[in-house]
Each structure stands twice: as C-alpha cells, then as structure tokens.
Amino acid sequence: MRRTLRTIFGISQLRDGQQEVIACMLAGQDTLAIMPTGSGKSLCYQVPAVHRRGLTVVVSPLISLMKDQADALAELGIAAVQLNSAQAEREQEAAMQWLADASRGIVFVTPERLADPEFVAALAGRPLAQFVVDEAHCVSQWGHDFRPAFLEIGAALRQLGDPPLLALTATAGAEVVDDIRRQLGRPRMPVVNTGTYRPNLRMQVAQVVSDDEKTERLLEALAKSAGSGIVYTATVKSCVAVHDRLLAAGHSATIYHGRLSAAERNANQDRFMDGEARVMVATNAFGMGIDKPDIRFVLHYQMPGNLEAYYQEAGRAGRDGELADCGLLFYRKDRQVQQFFLARRYPTAEDLDGVYRALQAGSGEEALSAAELSTRIPGLSGNRIAVALKLLRDGGLVRADRRRRWKLAAGRAGDAKTLAALAVTYEEKAERDRAGLERMVFYAQTGFCRWRVLLEHFDEVLSSDGERCGHCDNCLRAAREEAAGAVAAAAEAQAAAAPVQIESPFKPGDEVRVPRYGSGAVDTVAGDEVTVVFPDRSRRTFVSAYVEAR
Structure with a gap:
C-alpha cells in the first residue's frame, strides 16, 4: 500500500483516520467514516480500488464534480467513468459499455441512477469490490441535508448482493449515524470518527x-x-x-x-x-x-x-x-x-392523502411515475412526493414495479387514521429541525467558545481544557478582558502599596506661626512639608500640622 501511495498518488504519509478506513475496506469490512472536510475522504476508497479486483461504485449527489473526479483519476492511471443525467446519450452508452467490459475501476453515479432497474441489473452482473456512499448524511431522515433519492440506496445494495460498504460524511451525530445504518441495511456498521475540530x-x-x-x-x-x-x-x-x-x-x-x-x-x-x-x-x-x-x-x-x-x-x-x-x-x-423553509419541507397527512388519492383515481389500477404524479398534484414539490411515496410504501399502502411506477397495494386502505400515523415520523423530524434552528441561533448569540458549542452539538469535546479553543472571537474577547483586568488589578495593587500623598494647606508667601519658633513666612512647600523663613533669616522645615496660619 505504501508503494501505491507514493507512486500513484504522490503521498508519503496518510492523515488521521485514513489508514484505519483504508485497512477496513481492504479487508472487505463495512465502514461509516466521519471525517472533517479536507481530510482526504476520497483516498479511503481510491486506494482500495487500486488493490481489490472488481468495480468500485461511488454514489454521489455531485454531478458537477463527477467529471473532474473521473478525469483526475484517469491522470493517475486509474480507470473511472461517470453516469448521470447531464451526459449526452452517446456518453452514457460509452460508459455502460465500459461497465460491461471492465474488471476493475471506479464508476461515479447519482442516487437517482440506482432507481433505474435496468442499470441496477447491469451492475448486478459485474464483480463489485466496494460500494461507496459519499455525503452519507443525505441518506438520513434526521440528517440536515436529507435527499429522498438516497432512500433507494438500501434496496439497490440488496439487489447487488450487499457488497462491502463505505459511507462517508463530515457530520453525523448519534441519531444520524443510527439512521444511516438503518437506511442502508447495515445496523452494526462500525464507525471511524476522526473528530470535527479544525483548529485552523x-x-x-x-x-x-x-x-x-x-x-x-x-x-x-x-x-x-x-x-x-x-x-x-x-x-x-x-x-x-x-x-x-x-x-x-x-x-x-x-x-x-x-x-x-x-x-x-x-x-x-x-x-x-x-x-x-x-x-x-x-x-x-x-x-x-x-x-x-x-x-x-x-x-x-x-x-x-x-x-x-x-x-x-x-x-x-x-x-x-x-x-x-x-x-x-x-x-x-x-x-x-x-x-x-421548515414549514414547507416535509409531507403532511394531507399531502399523503393527496398522493394516495391520485393513485386511487381510475380504481387504483393505473401505475404512475413520480413525474406523472407531479402533474396530477401541482401543489406538491417533487421531493415531497418522493418522501410521501416512501412513507406510503413503508406503510404497505403502495408498491413500485421494476420501472419505478407506483400503484396502490392490495389489502390495506389508506384511511385518515392510517395516513396520520404515517405522517407522525416527519412531524417528529420537523420538531427536531425546529430545535436545530434554535441551536443555530444559540451559537450566534452565545458568549461561550464557539468551537465548544459546535463540538458539544456533535457529542465531542475540545481536546485542550474543554472550555476554550483560544482563537474564536469569544475566546479572544475573553482573553482581552482578562488581560485588561489583570493590568487594572496590578495598577490597583501598586497604588495601595504606595505611600499616601497628603498636600499641605499652605502655599509660598503665607504668614504662619510655629510654636516655640514664632512667626514667619512660608518659603517652599513639598508634599506635607513647609519651609518657613523667620525674621532672623533662619530657615526651618516643619510638618504642615505643626504650623499655624496667622
């Protein structure tokens, strides 16, 4: 592996977490890797793709980057292709031919592609070294960037014979981790978490x-x-x-x-x-x-x-x-x-009812695609229809054929009570989203260390004293206030230790009388001391309290 890193990727040393994840994938072990942005997550599947026989399937929502990724791998001598809706038909045909002939390499696909039965069937006939889900938080119903298209990945994995799975994300709390495992059908998938903190x-x-x-x-x-x-x-x-x-x-x-x-x-x-x-x-x-x-x-x-x-x-x-x-x-x-945005994000019981009734039209015998349903329910977005169909299918009310066309399932009626029960899942999700928004507001208004607030949200702690990162605006402000307080305290202590300066009530020229010495005139004043000149031109210095005004 070290030779591969050096000769193909030009890397002499792996970053934190990379070696552990790569070792897991080389051993064919399912892994969920939570690694910060910029930590080199893609290398975790690229290195095993070079060493293991079979194809590596990478599912990603990023059409705009697939070409760049495939071209970059080609420059390194690693065979790679992309398959997505932005390609011309000729390009897609060439990619499918490559898929049919290749025994090793990387294929980048969108999650929508995995909803195509013909594509999944073509993929099922090929040897798979590993299956990678990039931006895996999109799989989770509890994730911040939930995307309905990702819901079909679990079913595709089963149709492909459950190849070794690598799920990659930069953020995932405990609930999201559990949901990713559940959605992908790997409830005991090990987690490699290198931490969220980025001190730079x-x-x-x-x-x-x-x-x-x-x-x-x-x-x-x-x-x-x-x-x-x-x-x-x-x-x-x-x-x-x-x-x-x-x-x-x-x-x-x-x-x-x-x-x-x-x-x-x-x-x-x-x-x-x-x-x-x-x-x-x-x-x-x-x-x-x-x-x-x-x-x-x-x-x-x-x-x-x-x-x-x-x-x-x-x-x-x-x-x-x-x-x-x-x-x-x-x-x-x-x-x-x-x-x-939150108010419009998830399907309600009324939305479920609208989708169900649209499928029910024509005695429920007609199978409709999600796109056709969109034309029949113009008030619902494509995403909400997709999530509604997933809920209705989970509830046993609808089913999809191999062409991803939907119709009512036999044996169960979609009454108001049943639909309301199905919608509860997303009512809970909406409530959690509202709590997430309030946590965002708290972060913006807090006087605590900002990194501390972020890490606590992800069930992590700062590696230092757990209280301060030392470089966010709040930590820098606290340091300045402490420094200013220390300077003020030092000045106060110095003033307390210094002798009390008492000014004399007399000024030069004042006529005064000094017991035992008689009358004279003030010549000079220094603090609480006065120097008096007497008629015989003699000069003596006294404490002001000993001198009397005339």
Whole structure:
C-alpha cells in the first residue's frame, strides 16, 4: 500500500483516520467514516480500488464534480467513468459499455441512477469490490441535508448482493449515524470518527440590527480579507442582491444558485476555481465536494437552518490547513427565513392523502411515475412526493414495479387514521429541525467558545481544557478582558502599596506661626512639608500640622 501511495498518488504519509478506513475496506469490512472536510475522504476508497479486483461504485449527489473526479483519476492511471443525467446519450452508452467490459475501476453515479432497474441489473452482473456512499448524511431522515433519492440506496445494495460498504460524511451525530445504518441495511456498521475540530478555522459572529448594517459589515469584512472566499446566502433573491452589491463596490465576484442554467453554474464555478473571481456568492447549492484548498474565508450573509449545515459550509475554508476565517452576520430577522423553509419541507397527512388519492383515481389500477404524479398534484414539490411515496410504501399502502411506477397495494386502505400515523415520523423530524434552528441561533448569540458549542452539538469535546479553543472571537474577547483586568488589578495593587500623598494647606508667601519658633513666612512647600523663613533669616522645615496660619 505504501508503494501505491507514493507512486500513484504522490503521498508519503496518510492523515488521521485514513489508514484505519483504508485497512477496513481492504479487508472487505463495512465502514461509516466521519471525517472533517479536507481530510482526504476520497483516498479511503481510491486506494482500495487500486488493490481489490472488481468495480468500485461511488454514489454521489455531485454531478458537477463527477467529471473532474473521473478525469483526475484517469491522470493517475486509474480507470473511472461517470453516469448521470447531464451526459449526452452517446456518453452514457460509452460508459455502460465500459461497465460491461471492465474488471476493475471506479464508476461515479447519482442516487437517482440506482432507481433505474435496468442499470441496477447491469451492475448486478459485474464483480463489485466496494460500494461507496459519499455525503452519507443525505441518506438520513434526521440528517440536515436529507435527499429522498438516497432512500433507494438500501434496496439497490440488496439487489447487488450487499457488497462491502463505505459511507462517508463530515457530520453525523448519534441519531444520524443510527439512521444511516438503518437506511442502508447495515445496523452494526462500525464507525471511524476522526473528530470535527479544525483548529485552523477562526469562528466569529457579528451582530447586526438591519440589512443596511449587514451589507456594510460584509463590505468591511471583504476589504480586510485576503485570498478567495465564499459568501453564503439563504435565498436566491439575497444571492442576486449581494452579488450585484459586490460588483457595484468593485469586487471580483461571481454567483451560483439553483435557478441558473447548468452552463452558467459550471462557467461561474470554473471562474472561481481558477481564480478569475475572488468571491463566490452562493446559496447552499454550491460547495459540497468542492476541491479548492486555498479558500481563506467563508462568510454567511444569512444563517443556515442548523449547525450541521453551518459546519459543512464554513468547513470549505482552509482545506490546506492554513488559517482561515469563518464569519456569520447574525440578524434576528433571518430566523424567519429558515422557519419558512421548515414549514414547507416535509409531507403532511394531507399531502399523503393527496398522493394516495391520485393513485386511487381510475380504481387504483393505473401505475404512475413520480413525474406523472407531479402533474396530477401541482401543489406538491417533487421531493415531497418522493418522501410521501416512501412513507406510503413503508406503510404497505403502495408498491413500485421494476420501472419505478407506483400503484396502490392490495389489502390495506389508506384511511385518515392510517395516513396520520404515517405522517407522525416527519412531524417528529420537523420538531427536531425546529430545535436545530434554535441551536443555530444559540451559537450566534452565545458568549461561550464557539468551537465548544459546535463540538458539544456533535457529542465531542475540545481536546485542550474543554472550555476554550483560544482563537474564536469569544475566546479572544475573553482573553482581552482578562488581560485588561489583570493590568487594572496590578495598577490597583501598586497604588495601595504606595505611600499616601497628603498636600499641605499652605502655599509660598503665607504668614504662619510655629510654636516655640514664632512667626514667619512660608518659603517652599513639598508634599506635607513647609519651609518657613523667620525674621532672623533662619530657615526651618516643619510638618504642615505643626504650623499655624496667622
């Protein structure tokens, strides 16, 4: 393996966790690897792919990066192809032919591809060395980036004979880990967790009270920041507005969001990756899997809905291990944006009823695809219909044929009580999401160490004293206050130890009388001492209290 690392990948030493995961995969052992962004997760399947006979299937939601990954592997001499909906038909046919002929190599596919019975059948006839699920938190119903297309991966694994499985993610709490295991059908899958803490990321939050102040603080931050970076917004509208404002201010910026065409997104991504644009203004559609190690800052113009999403997005900074800044502009009104998203995210009992009734039309005999259902239920998004179908299938109310067309299952009626019971799962999920949003708000407003709050959320602790990272804004503020307090305390102690200075009530020229010596005039005053000149021109110094005014 060391020769492979050196001669093929040009690497002399593995990072924390990589060796353990690679060893597990070489041994054919299922593994869930939780490793921070930039820790080299892809190497964990690339090295075994070189050593084990058979194909490595990598399931990823990142169509835009598949070509880059396949091309990079080809340059290393590792056979790799991609299969996704963005390819021309000729390219897909060539990839399928490669799949039929190859005995070793890596094939990148989207989760939607695994819902195609013909593709799964073609894959089932090939020897598989390992099956990799990238961004595995998308599998989980409790994950922050849950995607319904991932729900079919477990069924595909069973059809493929349950090959050795590697699930990769940067974030997964205990509940998400358990759900990933359950969804993928590997309830006892071992976990390798290298930890979430990245000491090179300086976390900071600025509190603002208006949109104008937020824009001003953003411009100030960009003026002070060196290198390239990302500005995240929560909505397309804000994304466009911030991009326009940066261009007007003379910044080198480009833009990325889901409403741009694929060609525009790819062109803008290339501009940022190649360094032609210093700042990428984007929604969360941008960034997952982006391999740009020298991002020096990530600024959130609007907060995301939970700490998992924040960590994922902020973690795109500093992948080269050098210092990088992760800032959040916190405006309480932005909380309403996330509440709006949460209210529309999951299917309700009414949504389940709508899908069920649509399938029931025509006596329930007609099989419909998810796309056809979308045209019959225009009020529901494709994602909500997909999740609704999954719930109805789990409840035994519907079934899908080999072509992924849906119809009612025999023997059970979808009455209101049954549908309400099925919807409870996502009512619980919605409640957890609301709690996740409040935790995000707590992070933004807390006076505690920001890394401590993040790590506690992931059931981890700081490796030092467990209280402070020493480099987030709150820790630096606390250090400054402690230093200022120490200086003030030292000055107070010094003042207490110094002799008390008492001023004399007399000034030069005052006529005074001194017992036993008679009358005279004050010549000089020094603190509480006065020097008196007498008529015989003699001079004597006395304590002020011994001298009387005339």
